[in-house]
Amino acid sequence: xxxxxxxxxxxxxxxxxxxxxxxxxxxxxxxxxxxxxxxxxxxxxxxxxxxxxxxxxxxxxxxxxxxxxxxxxxxxxxxxxxxxxxxxxxxxxxxxxxxxxxxxxxxxxxxxxxxxxxxxxxxxxxxxxxxxxxxxxxxxxxxxxxxxxxxxxxxxxxxxxxxxxxxxxxxxxxxxxxxxxxxxxxxxxxxxxxxxxxxxxxxxxxxxxxxxxxxxxxxxxxxxxxxxxxxxxxxxxxxxxxxxxxxxxxxxxxxxxxxxxxxxxxxxxxxxxxxxxxxxxxxxxxxx
Numbered sequence: 001x002x003x004x005x006x007x008x009x010x011x012x013x014x015x016x017x018x019x020x021x022x023x024x025x026x027x028x029x030x031x032x033x034x035x036x037x038x039x040x041x042x043x044x045x046x047x048x049x050x051x052x053x054x055x056x057x058x059x060x061x062x063x064x065x066x067x068x069x070x071x072x073x074x075x076x077x078x079x080x081x082x083x084x085x086x087x088x089x090x091x092x093x094x095x096x097x098x099x100x101x102x103x104x105x106x107x108x109x110x111x112x113x114x115x116x117x118x119x120x121x122x123x124x125x126x127x128x129x130x131x132x133x134x135x136x137x138x139x140x141x142x143x144x145x146x147x148x149x150x151x152x153x154x155x156x157x158x159x160x161x162x163x164x165x166x167x168x169x170x171x172x173x174x175x176x177x178x179x180x181x182x183x184x185x186x187x188x189x190x191x192x193x194x195x196x197x198x199x200x201x202x203x204x205x206x207x208x209x210x211x212x213x214x215x216x217x218x219x220x221x222x223x224x225x226x227x228x229x230x231x232x233x234x235x236x237x238x239x240x241x242x243x244x245x246x247x248x249x250x251x252x253x254x255x256x257x258x259x260x261x262x263x264x265x266x267x268x269x270x271x272x273x274x275x276x277x278x279x280x281x282x283x284x285x286x287x288x
Contacts, residue, residue, distance in 0.1 A: 029137045031101050032060045032073045033124030038104045041128035050217045053137050113209045114149035132214045139219035139242045146195045149214045151202045154268040162205045163254045168196050169246045176241035181234025201257035203267040214249040
């Protein structure tokens with residue numbers, strides 16, 4: 001589909017005439033994340049390859065190096081602009097953020113198939129078809145759980161078990177820390193593996209969530225978590241310490257979660273969780 005300012009404005013006008021635009025106030029950062037994620041999945045020719053949102057006052061924006069296009073929101077007036085490509089060298093206003101958010105599909109009660117009730121503040125989710133994009137607005141505190149798209153608890157058994165496997169699209173990018181001691185670097189591997197190559201299995205997944213693809217492009221601030229390493233020989237810390245991740249998690253249906261090499265197993269009906277300890281799954285009480 002050919003993308004143009006006229007197309008967005010005509011679509012918005014039609015919704016306004018029909019009275020279908022809910023004018024509600026929402027969090028600027030969250031709405032910006034959702035809008036840009038939607039634009040990426042809807043107009044990939046202009047906004048290819050998911051990018052992290054940057055913040056330089058008064059702008060929240062993303063830059064797409066493949067198309068040389070900027071897209072973002074001016075925090076002064078909450079309007080959406082694009083720059084580059086067919087829009088030229090001057091920021092072109094598309095519409096207000098509130099108007100464009102009316103075009104972003106929202107599932108009743110939740111934006112995605114993921115359970116977002118306990119996700120870290122600053123992490124944004126959007127879904128188009130079976131593809132979910134997870135992003136952060138800048139770098140947020142390091143979460144304890146590396147499974148960013150957990151299945152919500154289900155009211156009844158579905159008989160569907162799904163194994164999710166995370167793969168890296170780019171090596172993790174660290175800033176603010178240098179480790180010259182190989183033994184210390186090795187000690188970080190389990191934590192790093194949990195956020196870059198983890199596997200999780202879920203029992204009783206709803207049918208519509210059995211083939212999800214989850215793209216994660218996030219940044220975590222590890223300064224507080226690593227503060228005890230300050231002054232340790234072989235480690236140089238220059239705050240803030242951050243870790244940027246760009247991963248994709250794919251899903252495959254399996255006959256039995258307990259016959260897989262998953263790191264964790266979750267039963268979406270009973271709310272039970274098992275963790276893999278040296279090849280044996282140990283039942284632990286879920287804190288979800």
